[in-house]
Amino acid sequence: MEVLTIDTEYVRPRMDASHLLVAAGRAAFVDTGTYFSVPNLLSALAARGLAGEAVDYIFLTHIHLDHAGGVGRLAAQLPGAMIVVHPRGMAHLVDPGRLIAATKAVYGETAFERMYGELSPVPVSRLIAAEDGHRFLLGDRRLEFIHTPGHALHHACLVDRAGGAAFTGDTFGVSYREFDTAAGEFIFPTTTPTQFDPAQLHASVDRVLATEPRTIYLTHYGPVRATPRLGDELHADIDAFVAIARAAASTPDLEAAIERGLWTHLSRRLDAHGFRGDAAQRHAVLDGDLRLNAAGLVSWLARVA
DSSP states (O other): OEEEEEEOOSSSTTSOEEEEEEETTEEEEEOOOOGGGHHHHHHHHHHTTOOGGGEEEEEOSOOOHHHHTTHHHHHHHOTTOEEEEOGGGHHHHHOTHHHHHHHHHHHOHHHHHHHHOOOOOOOGGGEEEOOTTEEEEETTEEEEEEEOTTSOTTOEEEEETTTTEEEOTTTTOBOOGGGOBTTBOOOBOOOOSSOOOHHHHHHHHHHHHHTOOSEEEETTTEEEEOOHHHHHHHHHHHHHHHHHHHHTTTOSSHHHHHHHHHHHHHHHHHHHHTOOOOHHHHHHHHHHHHHHHHHHHHHHHHHHO
16 A cells, blocks of 8 residues: 655644555545645645545544544545544534634634634535444555544544554654654654543553554654654653653643643753754744643643542
């Protein structure tokens, strides 16, 4: 199976990806980016010499808008494609009103429109609410949809066991290409609001690795080698992020304290990884994740307090 990484051009270059899968002349997308990303996806399909009629599926790892905001617009352009989503995410695609309101509450209406554009509903007849272990045939390749909570309760990953590939959304963390060094990829978990659960995320990372992938395709960003080191570092960082949050629990400005702790921790890891970029270069890549991860840890602390 051929896999193409498509930059959705969300926020900055090489921050957010959709993946186009092609097997025996049939195609599927994994995640869509936002409303503004759809022309890039259609251009990639055409560049591969495929018509829209060749697309059988649009797989969504979860419904956060950097992963699924463009699904309604893309589905309208690909009328033969079925949209596959975790059962918990299905209602939000049929009626995205609550999702829109929740996102505007975080970013504000102006930023929402600039970052995400429109959210079009998806007809229920176009949706497959895939249970854990549901299998799909794409051309000559069998794909498995596995539930992987921890980042979100409605998260799932797509596994191509024969090809040694896993498409993991946010479950297997984020790895930005700017941080690649001679030591390989730099990876860390994402603990964004509001459903981060460390025990679930540990289990889901292990479940991905248990499928024995050779390559893991991340929405943020692109393919990484499925090495034991990456799994070990994700597990260690989940625990480190939790420890940072607990240590800051009595701090008046809790979210800011956690953000500072995450910055210090990841900066030290980058030093050890051999990254020589200065603080400005690191902030340019990390700051969005630091803010969201800190907010997610605050939300988690409130639930477990």
